[in-house]
Amino acid sequence: MAAEVAKKNWLLLTTTSPSDVFSAGRGSAVLKAPLEKVRKVVARTLKPNRKLVEVVRFADGRMTEEVSAPGAIAGVTVAKPVLGCPAPNFAEADLRAREVLFAFLGDGQRADFDRHNAFVTVGSATGHQYVVTSRRARRMLQQHGGRQLYDLDERRAYCVHDDDVPAAEEMLALHVMLQLPWGERYLRHYH
Numbered sequence: 106m107a108a109e110v111a112k113k114n115w116l117l118l119t120t121t122s123p124s125d126v127f128s129a130g131r132g133s134a135v136l137k138a139p140l141e142k143v144r145k146v147v148a149r150t151l152k153p154n155r156k157l158v159e160v161v162r163f164a165d166g167r168m169t170e171e172v173s174a175p176g177a178i179a180g181v182t183v184a185k186p187v188l189g190c191p192a193p194n195f196a197e198a199d200l201r202a203r204e205v206l207f208a209f210l211g212d213g214q215r216a217d218f219d220r221h222n223a224f225v226t227v228g229s230a231t232g233h234q235y236v237v238t239s240r241r242a243r244r245m246l247q248q249h250g251g252r253q254l255y256d257l258d259e260r261r262a263y264c265v266h267d268d269d270v271p272a273a274e275e276m277l278a279l280h281v282m283l284q285l286p287w288g289e290r291y292l293r294h295y296h
Contacts (some may be wrong), residue, residue, distance in 0.1 A: 113138065113142075115137055115138040115142075115143065144159075144180075144182060148182040152184045152269075152270075155184035155185065155269075156184065156185040157182050157183070157184055157185075158170070158182070158183055158184075158185055158278075158281065158282065158285075158288070159172045159180070159181070159182045160172075160180070160181055160182075160183070160281045160284070160285070161174050161177035161178075161179065161180040161181075162177065162178060162179045162180070162181075162208065162209050163176055163177055163178060164176075164178050166211055167284075168209070168281060168284040168285065169285075170285060178208075179208040179209060181205055181208075181209065181277065181281065183274065183277055183278040183281055184267060184269070184270065184278060185278070185282070185291070186265040186266060186267045186275065186278050186279060186282065186292070187265070187266055187267055187268075188264065188265055188292075188294065189264055189265075189266065190252075190264035190266075201271075202270070202271035202272070202273035202274040202277070203271075203273040205273070205274070205277060206218070206273040206274070206276055206277040206280075209277060209280060209281065210224060210280070214226070218239075218276075221238075221242065221245055222238065222239040222241060222242035222245060223236055223237060223238040223239065223242055223245045223249075224236070224237055224276075224280075225237075225257070226280050226283050226284070227283070228283045228284075228289040229283065229284050229285060229286050229288075229289055230286040230287075230289040230290055231258075231289060231293075233256050233257070233258040233259065234256075234257040234258055235254055235255060235256055235257065235279075235283055236249050236254075236255040236257060237253065237254060237276050237279045237280055237283075238252075238253050238254075238255070238276075239253070239272045239273070239275075239276055240253055240266070240268075240272050240275065241272050249262060250262025252264055252265075253265070253266060253275065253276070253279060254279050254292060256293075263292055263293065265279065265292050279292065
């Protein structure tokens with residue numbers, strides 16, 4: 106990423122050399138380019154070899170993949186969750202991932218997350234209610250088939266995960282995918 110940032114002359118300020126900022130997490134940098142141009146480079150670097158899904162959220166809670174949609178209040182790029190059933194990884198979640206997740210949740214969902222480390226969302230294709238649970242919430246996972254995604258209407262757990270990202274980011278990816286008709290069908294395909 107450092108080479109591409111330097112090549113495009115996006116680097117405005119750094120406290121160390123450009124290569125240090127992007128390779129070792131030292132220093133800080135400000136990129137002087139519109140988010141539309143920078144986001145794909147950053148997302149591709151952070152999640153190489155993964156299928157990425159870009160979504161924006163509106164004030165009414167509706168989501169779409171049209172990232173340039175007028176009136177959007179938040180936008181995110183997430184990696185598609187991996188279909189399969191390995192045991193959840195209970196690594197410590199990143200605080201920033203939680204902040205981004207909260208930008209895509211309603212007030213009730215945020216309260217449920219704070220209380221239970223889980224929230225309910227509605228699938229856009231089926232209208233089913235799903236519980237999206239953090240892989241760190243052992244008790245909640247046990248109540249919902251041991252998995253992070255549980256269909257309340259069919260009383261069925263789905264084996265989807267993404268152990269390569271913080272737990273809150275995994276929850277965001279599940280929530281976002283459920284808001285897209287093709288995304289809900291994708292998540293329901295493997296069980």
